[in-house]
Amino acid sequence: MMSLREAAMALGTVASANAASRFQQVSTDSRTLLPGSLFVALKGPNHDGHDHLAVVAAAGAAGAIVDHRCSVDLPQLVVADTRRALGVVAAYWRQRLPLQLVGVTGSNGKTTVKEMIAAILRQLGSTLATEGNLNNDIGVPLTLLKARPFHQYAVIEMGMSAAGELTWLSSITRPDVAVITNAGPAHLQQFRDVNEIARAKGEILSSLSSKGTAVINGDDPAADFWRSLAEPRKIIDFALDNPAAAIRGYWSATRSGGLLKVEGVAGEWQTELSLLGRANGINALAAVAVAHLLGATPEQCQQGLASLQPVSGRLQLINLSAGGQLINDCYNANPASLGNAIEVLAQMPGRKTLVLGDMGELGEQSEDFHREAGAVAAAAGIDRLITIGSQSRLAADAFASLRAGGAHHYADIDQCCAELPGFDSNDYLLVKGSRSAGLERLVEFLIERANGDLPEVLH
Structure with missing residues (x-):
């Protein structure tokens, strides 16, 4: 791939040893690093890659990008910011x-x-x-x-x-x-x-x-x-x-x-x-x-x-063998993607149920967007809205004001799993929420409850 000397030149630094050595891959994970790789010691809120330099040295790493010289028998390229350095090395590689x-x-x-x-x-x-x-x-x-x-x-x-x-x-x-x-x-x-x-x-x-x-x-x-x-x-x-x-x-x-x-x-x-x-x-x-x-x-x-199949959690249609169709769209959510999901659900035959978790990172407009979500779902002809989380309660209130008796709110996923009724063959249920809502756990529960085994994914 390239030599430590080349990487050092791109970074404006020098290799502490074995500058002519070549690395074939770049890794930030000491657990999966392969021999001959360049390790980039990243720092995060709960980890520091510098703590694992002995492990990567034993695994046969060709060298490491670090933000300070460490007492490990491993060629090291010292930089001010290892995360930035990762991008610099990639940019150098891109030019070639x-x-x-x-x-x-x-x-x-x-x-x-x-x-x-x-x-x-x-x-x-x-x-x-x-x-x-x-x-x-x-x-x-x-x-x-x-x-x-x-x-x-x-x-x-x-x-x-x-x-x-x-x-x-x-x-x-x-x-x-x-x-x-x-x-x-x-x-x-x-x-x-x-x-x-x-x-x-x-x-x-x-x-x-x-x-x-x-x-x-x-x-x-x-x-x-x-x-x-x-x-x-x-x-x-x-x-x-x-x-x-x-x-x-x-x-x-x-x-x-x-x-x-x-x-x-x-x-x-x-x-x-x-x-x-x-x-x-x-x-x-x-x-x-x-x-x-x-x-x-x-x-x-x-x-x-x-040749394409739906990405898991993105409008993925799953047949619940005990009755009903599940549309798994819980990968993430914002007002625009929720609008797309509601449009999909509204076009389905039978009874239409939307399960909505909180939409995150909406700032000061979060409450307005959640209220609007409930109103949009009601206007689209959604039969039932089930909400989970503090912000989504506002969507349930807005929906209920337009379609009396059609909204149900649960404080958390555990309560929803315990109390959510079953579905019959003409039901379509779409699950949507931000990653932080963790609704994949609800999807797994619905599949297990309905099927008792692996679901039949329609596409």
Whole structure:
């Protein structure tokens, strides 16, 4: 991969010993480190990687990046900030890679869009993609450092929770294609409003190469602002509602996914998706836009999209063999993604029940957003709203004021599990909440109670 001397040069430091030694991987976890790896000693609120240097030395590490010299028989590169140094080494490695790199950000849909793009690009050649949602200033460098000369493409998901974070991640990755899926009300504890979030999302364009392309959601209110940031570089937009977009689509929902018709510069064709929700229609258009730019044919786009299955916890439809359908969407929640989920549930036949946990990081507007959630669910024709947590009680109150007797509130998951009634064959139940709500535990309980064994995942 590279020598300790090269890494030291990138960091502006020197290796304490064996500068010519080469490392083949980079690790921040002493438990999984392989021989010949460079260890980066990160510090967190409950851990300090420097405490494990003896372990990594015994495991055969080639060296370590540290913030102070430690009395361990291991070559060490001393820097002021090991977390920052991880990004610097990744940026140095990126400069040596001939691959086409796609960066993806947005308030909602970025993980799904990343998976869609990667699925299509794998039809073209060797493709590296972010695993899961390892999209912060640790996950992005570690993903990039897994790239090898044989990779033709890399699809890197980039998240942020504060202004300036995407500027740093973009400087590390230097994307050839930068995708912005949308800007919505998330992380409002750090931002005053959605306009500030849109500006922060636009930071991904700060290190877009001069010959690069910005791929922008033409339906988003911030689209013109992002275009202004991208100019004079090439821009391609995608949309379900904007007829002037370069790549346009039409979405028809089905009980198990949807039919997407594509028009515009990527040709005219259609494909079926095993993914619920109109939001996945716009996600697919983003992926098609990127794939078209990189030379994919409509057939390759169709093949890639057809291979996708829902990410666990994201609108995942599960058949409860004892009766009813469960839609597991508990991976995370904000007002925009909740609106998408309610739209999906409202289109289902039978009795529709929404289980809502608290939505986190909404700042001073949290109470208003939760009240609005209850009102939106009632207006959409949801039959029952079950809420768990202190903030979601406000949603239950708003729902009950519009649909008397349809709301039930539980203080916590344990109470809900103990008192929640069973479901019959015409029930659709969608579970939604922020990660902090821990609703995956409720999903597991519902599956076990209904089936007594592993569920049958419909898609």
